[in-house]
Amino acid sequence: MFQSQSQGPGPGRLFEKYPALDGTFDEMFEAGAPRPPFARVARLLDAIAKEDLAKAQALAERALLQQGVTFSVYGDARGTEKIFPFCLLPRLIAHADWTRLERGLQQRLRALGMFLDDIYGEQKIVAAGIVPAEMLAGATAYHPMLRGLKPPGGVRIHISGIDLIRDPAGTWRVLEDNLRTPSGVSYVLENRQISKRMFPRVFDAARVHRVDHYPTRLAEALRSVSPTRRTGLGGNSGVINLAGPHEGETNAVVLTPGPFNSAYFEHSFLARTMGLELVQAPDLFVDQDTVFCRTTRGPRRVDVIYRRTDEAFLDPDVFRADSTLGVRGLMRAYAAGNVALANAPGNGVADDKAIYPFVPEMVKFYLGEEALLEQVKTFVCLRDDDRQYVLEHLGEMVVKAVDEAGGYGMLMGPQSTAEQRDEFRRRIIAEPRRYIAQHRVELSSCPTWIGERHRVEPRRVDLRPYILTSRSGSWVLPGGLTRVALVDGSYVVNSSQGGGSKDTWVMKDAAP
Amino acid sequence: MISRVADHCFWFGRYVERAEATARALSATMSLGLDGELPPAQVWRPILVVAGEEDEFRTRVAEDQDDHHAWGDAELVQRFMVWDQDNGVSLARSIGGARWNAQMIREVLSLEAWEAVNELHLWSTSPDTQALYAQQRDAFYHQVRRSTQLTLGLLRSTMLHDEPLDFVWLGVLLERVSQTARMLDVHHHAFANLTERNEIIETAVWLTLLRALSGSEAYMKRSAGRISSEAVARFLISERAFPRSIAYCVRSAYDRLAVIRPPDADALPGGVSLEQLRVLDTWVDARIKDPLVGASVHDLLTHVVDEVHAICGTLGKELLGAG
Numbered sequence: 001m002f003q004s005q006s007q008g009p010g011p012g013r014l015f016e017k018y019p020a021l022d023g024t025f026d027e028m029f030e031a032g033a034p035r036p037p038f039a040r041v042a043r044l045l046d047a048i049a050k051e052d053l054a055k056a057q058a059l060a061e062r063a064l065l066q067q068g069v070t071f072s073v074y075g076d077a078r079g080t081e082k083i084f085p086f087c088l089l090p091r092l093i094a095h096a097d098w099t100r101l102e103r104g105l106q107q108r109l110r111a112l113g114m115f116l117d118d119i120y121g122e123q124k125i126v127a128a129g130i131v132p133a134e135m136l137a138g139a140t141a142y143h144p145m146l147r148g149l150k151p152p153g154g155v156r157i158h159i160s161g162i163d164l165i166r167d168p169a170g171t172w173r174v175l176e177d178n179l180r181t182p183s184g185v186s187y188v189l190e191n192r193q194i195s196k197r198m199f200p201r202v203f204d205a206a207r208v209h210r211v212d213h214y215p216t217r218l219a220e221a222l223r224s225v226s227p228t229r230r231t232g233l234g235g236n237s238g239v240i241n242l243a244g245p246h247e248g249e250t251n252a253v254v255l256t257p258g259p260f261n262s263a264y265f266e267h268s269f270l271a272r273t274m275g276l277e278l279v280q281a282p283d284l285f286v287d288q289d290t291v292f293c294r295t296t297r298g299p300r301r302v303d304v305i306y307r308r309t310d311e312a313f314l315d316p317d318v319f320r321a322d323s324t325l326g327v328r329g330l331m332r333a334y335a336a337g338n339v340a341l342a343n344a345p346g347n348g349v350a351d352d353k354a355i356y357p358f359v360p361e362m363v364k365f366y367l368g369e370e371a372l373l374e375q376v377k378t379f380v381c382l383r384d385d386d387r388q389y390v391l392e393h394l395g396e397m398v399v400k401a402v403d404e405a406g407g408y409g410m411l412m413g414p415q416s417t418a419e420q421r422d423e424f425r426r427r428i429i430a431e432p433r434r435y436i437a438q439h440r441v442e443l444s445s446c447p448t449w450i451g452e453r454h455r456v457e458p459r460r461v462d463l464r465p466y467i468l469t470s471r472s473g474s475w476v477l478p479g480g481l482t483r484v485a486l487v488d489g490s491y492v493v494n495s496s497q498g499g500g501s502k503d504t505w506v507m508k509d510a511a512p
Numbered sequence: 513m514i515s516r517v518a519d520h521c522f523w524f525g526r527y528v529e530r531a532e533a534t535a536r537a538l539s540a541t542m543s544l545g546l547d548g549e550l551p552p553a554q555v556w557r558p559i560l561v562v563a564g565e566e567d568e569f570r571t572r573v574a575e576d577q578d579d580h581h582a583w584g585d586a587e588l589v590q591r592f593m594v595w596d597q598d599n600g601v602s603l604a605r606s607i608g609g610a611r612w613n614a615q616m617i618r619e620v621l622s623l624e625a626w627e628a629v630n631e632l633h634l635w636s637t638s639p640d641t642q643a644l645y646a647q648q649r650d651a652f653y654h655q656v657r658r659s660t661q662l663t664l665g666l667l668r669s670t671m672l673h674d675e676p677l678d679f680v681w682l683g684v685l686l687e688r689v690s691q692t693a694r695m696l697d698v699h700h701h702a703f704a705n706l707t708e709r710n711e712i713i714e715t716a717v718w719l720t721l722l723r724a725l726s727g728s729e730a731y732m733k734r735s736a737g738r739i740s741s742e743a744v745a746r747f748l749i750s751e752r753a754f755p756r757s758i759a760y761c762v763r764s765a766y767d768r769l770a771v772i773r774p775p776d777a778d779a780l781p782g783g784v785s786l787e788q789l790r791v792l793d794t795w796v797d798a799r800i801k802d803p804l805v806g807a808s809v810h811d812l813l814t815h816v817v818d819e820v821h822a823i824c825g826t827l828g829k830e831l832l833g834a835g
Contacts, residue, residue, distance in 0.1 A: 068618070068630045259615055272619035283514050294515045296675065296772065296831045297780050 014053065014456055015046045018447060021458050025170045025444040027091055037094040037507065044202040045089065053449055056198045057088050063197075069190050071262045071495065084187055085500030087448045088198055091461060091482040092206070093506045101172060101465065102476045104372035105162055107363060109467050109474045112179065112350050114366040116156045119349060120147050130361050134382065138433035139355065140403050141348025145318070149335055151344045153225025153471050158342035159218070159306075161185075161464045161481075165376075166444035173374045173441070174359070175462065177351040180343060181308050184481040184501075185214060185466050186266035189273075191503040192479070208505040209478035214466070215273035217477075218306075219252065221470035222274075225340040226250040226303040252304035253277045253293065255284070257313065257325045267308050281309070286329030289336040304340045311345040353402040353436050354380055376441055381432040390437040391428065394421045397437040399428070412491065414440055443491055446502065448484055460485045462493050463504065478506040513620075515833035518679045520616040522832060525683025527610035528629070532660035533691040534603045537562065538593060539653035540724035545586055549713050552584025558698040559589060562691075563601045572598070594645070603656065607636045610663075622670035625663055632659040678768045682827075685765040689820050692725060692756055696748050697813040703741060718744045725756050745804045749796070749812070758816055759800075762793045773831070785826040792819045 020026045028034055034042035061083060064070070070081035093101075118125050119142070125131050136142055161182030163175040192211050196203050228250065256267035258280050271278035283293050284302065292299035307314065313323040315330040333339045349355065357378040360371040379386035379397075390397060394413055401409035411424045428435045445458035465480035482502040483493035493499040537559060545555040560566045560583075573588055574580035582588045594603045611633035614626055621629075635641055635655070645652045664684065671677045699721045703714065718739050722728035731747050731754075751757040755764075766789040773782030799812060828834035 066631050066634065067623070067627055068615070265618075268615075268618040277514055277517070278619045279514055280516065283516050294833060296513050296515055296518045296679075296782070 013046050014048050014050060015042070015447060018456060019458065021445050023168055024442045024458070024460075025166050025168050026458060027166070027444055027446040027461065029447070035094075037096075038092045041090075041092060041202060041206045041505075044205055045199075050454060053088065054451065054454065057449055057451060060086060060088055060194045060198060063194065064190070067190075068265065069187070070265055084495050085486055086187075086191060086194070087459075087484060087486075087500055087502050088195070089447055089449055089456065090195060090199075090206075090503045090505045091446050091463075091484075093463075093504060095507045095509055097172070098209075098478065098506045100372065101164070102478075104172075105465060105467055105476050106474045107367065107369065107372050108162065108174070108177075108359065109157060109160060109469060111359065111363040111366050111371075112160075112177065113155070113157050113469065115362050116344075116347060116350050118366075120149065120346060125362065125365055128365065130365055131355065131358050134433075135354055135358075135380075136349070138382070139349045139352050141346070141352055143346045146346040150337075151225070151334075152227040152337055152340040155221075155225050155342075155469050155471060156344035156347055157350075157467075157469055158221055158225065158344075160343075160467045160469070162467065164373075164463045164465065165441055168442050168444075170444070171374055173376050174356075175376060175441075176353065176356060177359070178464070179347040179351040181310065182464070182466070183263040183266055183308075184464055184483075185477070186269040187501050188466070188477070188479055188481050188504070189214060189269075191501060195503040195505075203505075206505055207508045209508055211477055211479040214468075214477050215270060217468050217475060218270065219274040219276065221468045221475075222252045222276075222304045222306055222340075222342055223250050224470040224472065225342065226252070227337050227340055228301075228303050250303050251293075251301060252306065253279045253302055255279055255281070255305050255307040255309055257281075257309045261308070263308065270306070276306075281325050281327050284327045284330070286327060286333050289329070289333045289338055291327070291330065291333050291339045302339060304342065306342045311348070314341075314345065353378075353400055354382065354433065357436070376438045379437045381428050381435040381437065386437075387428065387432055390435075391425060394425060396439060398440050399424050399435055399437045401434050402436055403434065412440070440491065443485075443493075446482070446484065448486070448502070450486075457488070459488075460491055460493070461502070479504045513675050513679075515831060517617055517620060517676070519828070519832035519834070520613045521620065521676050521679035522683040522827070524610055524613035524617065524621075524629075525680035525685075526687040527606045527613060528660050528663055529684040529687040530601065530691070531603055531606035531610060531632075532657055532664075533688070534563075534593060534601070534606060535653045535656035535660070536726065537695065537724045538590060538603075539650060539657075540720045542586065542590075542649065542653075543723070544716065544720040547716060549716060552586065554702065555584065556586060556589040557583050558702060559593060562694045562698045563593065563599075564694075565592075565599055565601060568599060590649075604636065607633055607656075617676070620676045622666065624670045625666040628659060628663040628666050632656070632663070635659070675772060678772050682765055682768045682772070685761045685768065686820055686824060688756055689758055689761040689765070690817055692748055692758055692761070693813045693816045693820075695721060695724060696745060697810055697817075700741070700745065700809045700813075714741070715739050721748075727754060727756055730754050742804045745809055746800075749804070750800045759796050762789065762796050762816075765789055766793050769827075781830045782827075783830075785823055785830050788819070788823045788826055792816070792823070795819075 018029060020029055028038055028042055064083040064086065070083050115125065119136065126133050126136060157179050159182060161178040161184065163178065164172050165175045166172055188211055254267055254271040254276055256264060256278055258264065268278055277293070279293055285292055285294065291302040293302055309325050312319045313325040315328065316323045316326045317328050318331040334341055356375065357380055360375065363369055363371040379390045381387045381390055390399065395416070397413040399411040399413070411420060443460040443462060446461045447456045448459035450457050461482050461484045463480050463482050466477045468475050482504045483499050484502055485491055485493045485498065486500045487498045490498060541555060541559055545552060560569045569592055570576060573592055574582040592599055592602065596602045597604060599605065611629055614621055614629045618626055667677060667680060699717060718741065719728055722731050722744065725748065727748065731744065734747060734751065735743055747754065748757055750759045752759055754760055769782065769786050769789055773780050773786055775786060796816070802808065
């Protein structure tokens with residue numbers, strides 16, 4: 001909608017007086033000038049009048065609401081819906097950076113997958129003394145009953161989201177792995193639609209990798225692990241049967257806990273864009289270790305389930321008996337090799353925050369390579385030395401409970417009160433296995449439109465790229481969810497705590 | 513398709529159709545009231561009877577009195593029929609129901625159809641719309657009708673014409689049969705009770721009914737401008753070419769279901785519903801020769817409403833996962 005008016009610098013320009021933060025890596029600017037790979041895009045964005053951006057921002061928010069791109073707010077019985085706050089100014093990633101990240105992520109996923117195979121198999125890595133046995137014993141997400149079970153197609157981490165941050169030197173670091181039911185990819189695709197509508201010229205000039213083939217790739221990855229090899233849509237004949245799903249074809253479905261789940265929009269979005277059925281637990285039943293869904297034409301066999309229900313609720317026979325979101329007998333069918341579950345149950349042991357510090361070692365152990373991606377130095381409170389250090393430096397550290405997510409169960413040392421620190425001290429001593437700690441990383445910042453102040457200010461961001469793994473290996477979606485801490489001075493990017501998102505533009509060319 | 517999803521499709525169709533029917537009926541009734549030729553209670557009470565909410569209104573609004581002024585209070589009746597959240601068939605509840613079901617089958621609807629119904633929901637709950645309702649009532653009803661019609665049109669023009677749409681349409685058609693039958697019944701009944709015949713008023717009321725069913729123009733084309741109670745009843749019951757007549761809706765509903773569950777597919781569920789619809793269709797067809805006067809019209813319409821109710825119950829058990 002913007003035709004950039006290319007006047008020289010003057011008052012009212014978008015990035016005028018952009019107040020970059022000290023000691024922080026800014027994604028777009030360096031010493032007052034745009035970073036070289038982004039110079040052209042920055043110039044085009046800069047030419048947008050603030051009034052126009054404010055208008056476009058309001059328009060974008062209304063479009064998201066009208067399209068129902070919303071999440072439900074937990075603990076609100078009326079099912080209040082909100083849009084995930086969105087900043088129109090994109091986050092740019094240079095071609096060279098992305099190439100390195102892509103390789104690093106593929107390597108990491110390979111190692112994590114092998115770790116899971118090993119941990120639910122021979123446990124060589126424990127025998128080799130690399131991951132201590134007590135770390136494993138204390139992992140609530142480790143299910144001994146799954147040991148010896150080989151998932152259909154040999155894949156466990158079909159869909160992952162790896163959270164990355166950038167330190168003040170600009171080095172990318174893994175902050176955490178999400179290998180269970182990572183969410184957010186629907187916003188990546190929706191945000192892109194809006195960027196293209198609002199900034200067609202800038203977008204065109206930037207030469208950005210597309211992201212809208214994600215659903216197709218996801219559907220392929222799901223079908224690739226089907227335990228039943230069939231013809232038609234699921235087969236390898238290359239012929240697409242346009243008559244729709246039929247008996248005799250791979251039947252993959254998306255399983256949602258239902259519309260009260262905060263990510264329901266995404267579940268429905270993915271089912272819609274993949275052309276798969278969105279099912280809820282009562283739609284499924286198990287007969288003779290085979291999963292069926294109840295259809296208007298009677299029972300129909302299900303081969304692959306992309307389940308967005310937490311594993312604790314998947315099967316009341318095996319996990320939580322009080323679950324109403326589960327399917328009785330599902331795990332039996334899985335164990336019999338009659339249905340593929342994506343992601344595989346039991347993955348939580350690999351994204352446990354206390355296992356995270358061992359990932360670089362895993363890469364070496366399984367692949368014989370050095371890890372390409374850096375991580376954040378992590379103190380494992382179970383270790384005496386680490387715990388001692390953490391307790392002495394609580395005021396400088398970020399302490400996290402290993403089994404919580406979404407920014408909960410955390411102590412942000414530098415912003416904490418003495419009481420909060422005492423509380424965590426007590427908890428750490430009581431349950432050291434449950435806690436890890438890291439020094440606070442100065443997350444990188446990105447120019448962000450702040451509506452109330454009618455100007456662009458730096459806000460801290462992270463990045464969650466999505467990786468799909470099929471029988472034939474891992475593929476990284478060239479883009480990802482950039483989450484931004486919209487509150488001034490905040491480091492918490494979670495949507496439940498004042499976070500928003502940005503479109504992430506991965507540039508195609510080495511040179512702009 | 514998944515039975516639960518089929519159920520949401522069916523109810524989505526019913527709620528959208530019901531919202532449109534309610535808005536049309538209220539708008540037409542308001543126009544009738546403005547002519548000032550009928551006592552207000554005679555104008556507004558039929559709306560409550562058609563909706564099946566007479567008792568509810570009596571207890572909650574009319575203080576248990578049959579001669580209470582509320583029966584003829586245009587504002588009270590409209591508020592009850594538009595905004596009342598405790599009235600299961602209020603416009604607000606129908607729009608909310610349509611949107612809720614749409615949300616459950618978001619991946620089944622086309623993006624365009626979903627957006628249309630989501631926008632209607634957002635619009636209906638916005639403060640601006642409250643102001644519009646207060647200041648320009650007819651524009652309010654008009655907007656509801658436009659939005660629901662847009663939704664139904666988009667379903668046809670942007671969705672795959674297969675099972676999910678068949679279920680939506682089945683819901684629309686069965687809802688429409690009931691709406692037409694009840695509207696006609698209530699109006700017919702009102703005349704049966706009139707002690708003094710007044711041609712002008714009768715004509716006005718029949719026209720209102722036809723307008724409420726979007727049928728006044730179609731009727732005039734068929735009758736060359738003549739209006740009689742029997743002719744209107746025959747048109748609304750038997751006119752095959754009019755998409756809101758009982759004969760048309762029952763036949764179309766049968767056709768939809770016969771696509772979902774073909775008559776010879778004995779192994780598939782749905783056979784009983786299909787047979788019930790077939791019998792009703794044959795029965796309606798045979799009524800074309802019956803004289804449509806007096807109590808016979810009421811009996812005919814009651815039979816239709818009861819049968820449709822029974823068919824919906826069977827559909828629920830056989831196909832929609834209620835069994």
